[in-house]
Amino acid sequence: MILGLETSCDDTCAAVIDGPRILSNVVSSQAAFHEHYGGVVPEVASRHHLELVNAVVAAALQEAGAELSAVDQIAVTQGPGLIGALLVGLSTAKALAAAHRKPLVPVDHLHGHVAANYLEPDPLEPPFLCLIASGGHTLLAGVRDQSGFEVLGQTLDDAAGEAFDKGARLLGLGYPGGPAIQSAAEDGDPDAFDFPVAMSERGLDFSFSGLKTALVYRVRELASGEVDRRRADLAASFQTAITRQLVAKLRRAARDGEWPAIALGGGVAANAELRVRTQALCGELGLRLKLVPISLCTDNAAMIASAARFSEAIPYPEYLDFDAFATGQAVRAA
Ligand code: KG4
Ligand code: ZN
Numbered sequence: 001m002i003l004g005l006e007t008s009c010d011d012t013c014a015a016v017i018d019g020p021r022i023l024s025n026v027v028s029s030q031a032a033f034h035e036h037y038g039g040v041v042p043e044v045a046s047r048h049h050l051e052l053v054n055a056v057v058a059a060a061l062q063e064a065g066a067e068l069s070a071v072d073q074i075a076v077t078q079g080p081g082l083i084g085a086l087l088v089g090l091s092t093a094k095a096l097a098a099a100h101r102k103p104l105v106p107v108d109h110l111h112g113h114v115a116a117n118y119l120e121p122d123p124l125e126p127p128f129l130c131l132i133a134s135g136g137h138t139l140l141a142g143v144r145d146q147s148g149f150e151v152l153g154q155t156l157d158d159a160a161g162e163a164f165d166k167g168a169r170l171l172g173l174g175y176p177g178g179p180a181i182q183s184a185a186e187d188g189d190p191d192a193f194d195f196p197v198a199m200s201e202r203g204l205d206f207s208f209s210g211l212k213t214a215l216v217y218r219v220r221e222l223a224s225g226e227v228d229r230r231r232a233d234l235a236a237s238f239q240t241a242i243t244r245q246l247v248a249k250l251r252r253a254a255r256d257g258e259w260p261a262i263a264l265g266g267g268v269a270a271n272a273e274l275r276v277r278t279q280a281l282c283g284e285l286g287l288r289l290k291l292v293p294i295s296l297c298t299d300n301a302a303m304i305a306s307a308a309r310f311s312e313a314i315p316y317p318e319y320l321d322f323d324a325f326a327t328g329q330a331v332r333a334a
Pocket of ligand 1: 009133134135136137160161162164165176177178179182266267268269270271272297298299
C-alpha cells in the first residue's frame with residue numbers, strides 16, 4: 001500500500017492505493033477561499049494546507065481501512081508548484097515516513113498527472129500521448145514507459161487553464177474559470193467571434209497569451225450592455241479557440257504513427273468540448289482514447305501514489321533534507 005500526499009496548489013489531497021487499486025482519494029478544495037481573490041493566493045493556500053493536511057491524511061487512511069503502520073511507502077509531490085504549499089506536504093510526508101522509518105517517494109507533479117492513467121478502472125499501458133492541461137501547466141507528453149515521460153511540447157506563456165481562468169474573469173464569470181466558461185458557452189455560438197488559434201501550423205508548443213489579449217480587445221470594443229448580451233457567444237468562441245489549439249497539437253504529435261493511444265489529464269481535461277474534439281481526432285486516426293474519471297484529472301493524491309509505484313523509493317533517513325522545487329524537472333535532493 002502507498003499513502004500519497006499532494007499539496008502543490010490549492011487542493012489538500014491524500015490517498016491510499018494498493019497496486020492500481022484506489023482505496024481512498026480525499027481532496028479538500030480551498031477554491032471557495034480563493035474565489036474571493038479571483039485566483040489562488042499562495043500564502044493563503046499554504047496556511048490552509050497546514051490547517052487541513054493532518055485531517056485529510058487521517059480521512060484517507062480511515063476510508064481505506066488502513067493503519068499508517070501497514071503502509072509500505074509514503075509518496076509526496078516534490079514539485080513543481082507553489083513552494084510554500086509544496087513544503088507543507090513534503091514536511092508532513094517526511095515526518096510521517098520518518099516516524100515509522102518508512103521509505104519516501106518524491107514525485108514530480110506532472111508525472112503524477114500522467115500516472116493517473118495507470119490506476120483502475122482500466123489502467124492504460126504505454127506507449128501513449130498524454131496532454132496535460134491544468135491551471136499551472138500545458139504540456140504534451142510522449143509516454144514510453146511508466147517511469148516517466150518526454151516533453152514533446154509545452155506552453156510558451158499561459159497555461160490552458162489559466163487562459164480559461166483569465167477569460168472568465170474578463171467576462172465576469174467567476175473562478176475557477178474553466179467550468180464557468182463551459183457552462184456559459186452552452187448557450188453560445190462558437191463561431192460568433194473569430195479568436196486566434198495560435199501557431200496551429202508550427203511545432204508542438206502552445207501559446208495562449210495572444211488569445212487572452214484578443215478577448216481583452218473584443219470586450220473593450222463592445223458596449224457594456226453588449227458584453228452582457230453576447231457573454232455566451234464570447235465564452236463559446238473563446239473555449240473553441242483554446243480547445244482547437246490543444247487538439248491541433250495533439251493531431252500534429254499523433255501524425256507520425258508512434259502513439260496508439262491518447263490520454264488527457266489536468267483540470268482542463270474535464271472540458272466537454274475538449275473531450276469531444278479529442279474523441280473525434282482519435283476516431284479519425286484510429287487511436288484509442290483514454291479518459292480517466294474527472295476526479296483523477298484534477299489534482300489528487302492517488303495519481304501521486306500511482307507515479308510512486310514506478311519511481312525510486314528513498315530509504316529512511318536519506319530523504320530528511322529533501323527540498324521542494326517550484327519549477328523544472330524533478331530533482332531528488334536539495
Ligand atoms: O489540475 P487542476 O485541478 O489544478 C492545477 O494543477 O492547476 O486544474 C485546474 C484548472 C483551472 O484552471 C480550471 O479553470 C480548469 O482546470 N478547469 C477547466 C474545467 N474544469 C477545470 N477548464 C476547462 N473546462 C472545465 N470543465
Ligand atoms: Zn495539476
